Amino acid sequence: MKLIFLGFAAFIIWITVRAMNREKASRDRIKSVTAAVAKAHGVTDLFVSPDDGSFIGLSADGGQVIVGKGEESRAIPTASLLAVEGVRDETVLIRAEPDGDPVSPVPVAEQGVSDIPERIRWLGLRLTAGDEVFIVSFYEGGRHGVSPDNAQFRKQAALTEAWFRKLSTAMRLAR
DSSP states (O other): OHHHHHHHHHHHHHHHHHHHHHHHHHHHHHHHHHHHHHHHHOOOEEEEOTTTOEEEEEOTTSSEEEEEETTEEEEEEGGGEEEEEEEETTEEEEEEOTTSOOBOSSOHHHHOGGGSOSOBOEEEEEEEETTEEEEEEEEEOTTTOBOTTOHHHHHHHHHHHHHHHHHHHHHHHTO
16 A cells, blocks of 8 residues: 555656646746847847747837747738737637727627637737738647636736737837
């Protein structure tokens, strides 16, 4: 019986150490990407996804959007943005274009309460510039997703909304 207990305790400790190492690696990756993008583009306002390493930044004057994944980055003139979309599980929730206010693709009255999913697997932003599309992941809930009431999801949803507002405002001001 003691052997089973010791084996179980060792397994729990191994899982805990592995999770801590994964979190540290994620934090280190975010710091590395943040430093590289800040140095290359002079960006101080930057979001780096802890899930997939995609990132988005906005220059101090709002004239450029910096997007990328991992160590690769690309500067896009804000004036070339054609659309900024908030996307949840492949569904566009809100879309902003340079010549108008952000709108929901489907009127809210038609969506109804039943359109709020029980589980959310992914949340992010999609930017369209010319014929290119850039995607930044703000939350990945895994294969089974998370409840919309999940605290971590709600935090990332608020961050996604804040970046949507920043980018849609910068896009409209650049025209």
